[in-house]
Amino acid sequence: MDVESLVLRIEPVDREAAAAAQRLLDGKTKPLGSLGRIEEIASRLASIYRATRYATSPRAVVVMAADHGVAGQRVSAYPQTVTAQMVHNFAAGGAAINVLARTMRAQTVIVDMGVAGSNDWDGSVRRCALGAATADLSLGAAMTLAQARAAVATGAAIAGELAAQGARIVATGEMGIANTTAAAALTAVFTGASAAAVTGRGTGIDDAGLARKIAVVERALQCNRPSASRPLEALAAVGGFEIAGLVGVILGGAAQKLAVVLDGFITAAAALAAIAIAPCARDYLFASHRSAEPGHRAALATLGLDPLLDLGLRLGEGSGAMLAMPLLDAAAAIMAEMASFESAGVSGAGESA
Amino acid sequence: MDVESLVLRIEPVDREAAAAAQRLLDGKTKPLGSLGRIEEIASRLASIYRATRYATSPRAVVVMAADHGVAGQRVSAYPQTVTAQMVHNFAAGGAAINVLARTMRAQTVIVDMGVAGSNDWDGSVRRCALGAATADLSLGAAMTLAQARAAVATGAAIAGELAAQGARIVATGEMGIANTTAAAALTAVFTGASAAAVTGRGTGIDDAGLARKIAVVERALQCNRPSASRPLEALAAVGGFEIAGLVGVILGGAAQKLAVVLDGFITAAAALAAIAIAPCARDYLFASHRSAEPGHRAALATLGLDPLLDLGLRLGEGSGAMLAMPLLDAAAAIMAEMASFESAGVSGAGESA
Numbered sequence: 143m144d145v146e147s148l149v150l151r152i153e154p155v156d157r158e159a160a161a162a163a164q165r166l167l168d169g170k171t172k173p174l175g176s177l178g179r180i181e182e183i184a185s186r187l188a189s190i191y192r193a194t195r196y197a198t199s200p201r202a203v204v205v206m207a208a209d210h211g212v213a214g215q216r217v218s219a220y221p222q223t224v225t226a227q228m229v230h231n232f233a234a235g236g237a238a239i240n241v242l243a244r245t246m247r248a249q250t251v252i253v254d255m256g257v258a259g260s261n262d263w264d265g266s267v268r269r270c271a272l273g274a275a276t277a278d279l280s281l282g283a284a285m286t287l288a289q290a291r292a293a294v295a296t297g298a299a300i301a302g303e304l305a306a307q308g309a310r311i312v313a314t315g316e317m318g319i320a321n322t323t324a325a326a327a328l329t330a331v332f333t334g335a336s337a338a339a340v341t342g343r344g345t346g347i348d349d350a351g352l353a354r355k356i357a358v359v360e361r362a363l364q365c366n367r368p369s370a371s372r373p374l375e376a377l378a379a380v381g382g383f384e385i386a387g388l389v390g391v392i393l394g395g396a397a398q399k400l401a402v403v404l405d406g407f408i409t410a411a412a413a414l415a416a417i418a419i420a421p422c423a424r425d426y427l428f429a430s431h432r433s434a435e436p437g438h439r440a441a442l443a444t445l446g447l448d449p450l451l452d453l454g455l456r457l458g459e460g461s462g463a464m465l466a467m468p469l470l471d472a473a474a475a476i477m478a479e480m481a482s483f484e485s486a487g488v489s490g491a492g493e494s495a
Numbered sequence: 496m497d498v499e500s501l502v503l504r505i506e507p508v509d510r511e512a513a514a515a516a517q518r519l520l521d522g523k524t525k526p527l528g529s530l531g532r533i534e535e536i537a538s539r540l541a542s543i544y545r546a547t548r549y550a551t552s553p554r555a556v557v558v559m560a561a562d563h564g565v566a567g568q569r570v571s572a573y574p575q576t577v578t579a580q581m582v583h584n585f586a587a588g589g590a591a592i593n594v595l596a597r598t599m600r601a602q603t604v605i606v607d608m609g610v611a612g613s614n615d616w617d618g619s620v621r622r623c624a625l626g627a628a629t630a631d632l633s634l635g636a637a638m639t640l641a642q643a644r645a646a647v648a649t650g651a652a653i654a655g656e657l658a659a660q661g662a663r664i665v666a667t668g669e670m671g672i673a674n675t676t677a678a679a680a681l682t683a684v685f686t687g688a689s690a691a692a693v694t695g696r697g698t699g700i701d702d703a704g705l706a707r708k709i710a711v712v713e714r715a716l717q718c719n720r721p722s723a724s725r726p727l728e729a730l731a732a733v734g735g736f737e738i739a740g741l742v743g744v745i746l747g748g749a750a751q752k753l754a755v756v757l758d759g760f761i762t763a764a765a766a767l768a769a770i771a772i773a774p775c776a777r778d779y780l781f782a783s784h785r786s787a788e789p790g791h792r793a794a795l796a797t798l799g800l801d802p803l804l805d806l807g808l809r810l811g812e813g814s815g816a817m818l819a820m821p822l823l824d825a826a827a828a829i830m831a832e833m834a835s836f837e838s839a840g841v842s843g844a845g846e847s848a
Contacts, residue, residue, distance in 0.1 A: 170591070171581065171584050171589065171590055171591070172590075172591055172810050173572070173573075173698040173699050173809070173810065174699060175809075176698070176699075176808065176809045176810040177591065177808060177810055177814070178787065178806045178807025178808045178809065179806040179807050179808075180806060180808070180818070219526070219844040219845060220526075220842065220843075220844055221842055223842060224841060224842050227839070227840060227841040227842060228524065228841060230839070230840070231524055231834055231839040231841055234834070234839065236524065236832075236833060236834025236838070236839050237524055237525075237833070237834065237839075238523075238524070238525055238530065238829065238833055240832075241825075241828045241829055241832045241833045242825055242828070242829075244828070244832070245821070245824055245825050245828045246821065246825075345526040345529070345844065346526050346527060346529075346844060434531065450806070451804070452805065453531045453532040453533060453803070453822075454531025454532050455529065455530060455531045455532075455533070456526070456529045456531065457525050457526065457529040457530055461530070464825075465533070465821070465822065465825055467821075468598070468599065468818070468820075468821035469806075469818065471598055472594075472595055472598050472599075472817075472818055475594045475595070475597070475598045476591065476594055476595075479589075479593075479594045479597070480589060480590070480591055480594045481584055481587070481589025481590065485589070486580070486583070486584040486587065486589050486590075487580060487583070488577060488580040488581060488584055489573065489574055489576060489577050489580060490573075491572040491573055491698065491699060492572060
């Protein structure tokens with residue numbers, strides 16, 4: 143499906159269902175509002191699912207991997223070969239995302255969106271590569287507009303397939319050495335913040351590496367002149383294959399009326415591009431956690447999302463998104479199972495004994 | 496068991512096991528420290544369990560309920576009868592804590608530590624009442640020293656029983672109309688903060704109610720003169736039956752080498768008394784969440800605990816403790832299941848390709 147058709151399929155969430163959920167919450171045996179953000183999650187899920195009772199399983203985390211030409215500029219503490227090594231680790235089930243997805247009962251969908259090297263993946267990795275790596279975004283466009291469109295379509299198709307299998311939540315994850323550089327450039331484009339403000343240490347570069355990385359992001363913005371008003375072009379210019387794929391997962395998830403749970407900084411950058419393309423998609427998104435990467439704060443502010451967790455995570459892969467799953471489960475269970483003052487025979491606030 | 500014998504059974508945690516866990520975490524396929532507080536949880540659990548692999552199930556939440564004579568001073572938005580009504584709701588399985596404990600696979604242990612009224616509990620409520628309610632702590636001691644000792648012994652016995660059944664975690668919960676007043680008084684005693692600084696709106700009293708509640712806490716401190724250096728006496732003077740029982744659960748959990756997960760403000764007040772009695776117990780504690788109650792911040796600072804969640808909860812019952820369970824599960828799974836750089840054949844930071 144082309145991006146324009148996908149955008150047309152995204153409907154606004156149902157604010158009446160959210161209000162109905164809040165009325166039910168207000169009648170449950172607890173002081174008004176005392177479940178805090180669990181109540182917010184419960185009513186937002188109601189607005190997405192158009193119902194006050196809903197399931198949060200089955201669910202999946204889509205982990206998209208790709209390489210970045212800009213890795214040649216030494217912006218990462220790790221060599222580019224780690225991307226392929228980690229995809230093998232995902233396939234073998236030994237990475238953090240595998241462990242956390244099992245713990246949180248989510249299916250893991252691993253997608254090669256363009257990992258460098260001759261990759262003899264086993265059958266558990268989807269082969270959707272758009273190239274061996276993007277071009278160096280500090281020297282010109284990372285990919286063609288046609289590649290960006292193809293990546294979005296790939297992600298949307300995967301979201302559609304998961305929805306057809308019954309998924310209620312799609313979580314986003316990624317792997318790609320140097321992809322915090324692309325995410326920083328995208329965040330600068332869509333938030334208006336400076337390269338210095340949104341560029342961080344990623345997997346752990348030193349001071350000299352950080353200075354080099356900021357200069358690389360600045361060059362990327364100067365040579366490509368990406369604009370927030372032309373989001374697909376900006377995504378092609380300074381994005382990555384896995385980031386563009388995640389834009390498709392986000393838009394496709396919203397089109398399928400799924401809750402879409404973001405992970406950290408990279409997936410927030412994808413979300414910035416997604417809501418620039420389709421503003422309605424924003425109301426399907428949950429920010430799972432606040433990353434230690436400095437650009438994440440700016441991205442979340444522009445997304446208008448308050449993260450559920452703040453655990454100092456800076457791993458990616460979808461790890462933070464998995465840790466937030468039980469909060470959505472809790473909200474669903476409260477809606478479905480908790481007694482009302484009336485049903486339980488409990489006195490309300492201000493009533494006499 | 497008397498309190499003094501209980502204190503002698505609490506051993507320091509094993510810091511060498513924590514260091515061994517951190518070394519294993521540093522060898523796993525992720526940037527150093529990138530799992531943030533999950534790594535902190537993992538190494539703290541190792542120090543408690545004396546092992547780098549451990550289970551976090553089975554587990555239980557002990558919900559202790561009692562009434563407070565000070566409720567007669569109109570410090571709560573709810574009538575005192577709600578305590579008994581909520582215990583019936585717990586027994587019927589319809590309260591928030593029941594829903595969340597089921598979602599997080601924890602056993603719920605409901606304990607009547609002194610609920611007012613003629614209470615025809617079904618068999619699921621443990622009858623450990625020390626009276627129909629405490630005396631009004633703003634007029635004198637809430638309970639006798641013998642009652643405080645008996646409450647601590649009750650809590651410790653329950654923790655011992657759970658440990659004997661194989662529990663790995665004991666979580667703390669409570670119900671008691673007016674118990675934020677007792678918790679505020681205890682927090683003032685053990686943190687040195689003023690009554691005004693640690694007294695909040697509880698279940699939702701208005702401005703006049705808050706002013707009245709602060710004055711009540713001030714009177715409680717003036718007439719009882721509780722001292723942090725005599726913690727059992729302070730607990731008897733301005734505590735509650737359920738709070739004293741939770742002191743026993745905390746000390747008993749630590750003596751049994753269980754992870755003890757606190758809920759919000761009331762359970763933090765119990766923890767303040769517990770660590771004043773046995774400082775070693777502190778290292779067995781996790782603060783699950785930051786409550787909306789203002790006194791909780793002061794209590795956490797004195798406990799030296801940084802809460803895992805910040806979700807605007809102000810319900811009690813153990814609800815926040817349940818929401819933190821999956822973070823402990825995640826830490827255990829990362830320790831047990833995640834691959835190392837060596838086992839997965841992944842290059843480390845700074846290695847060449």
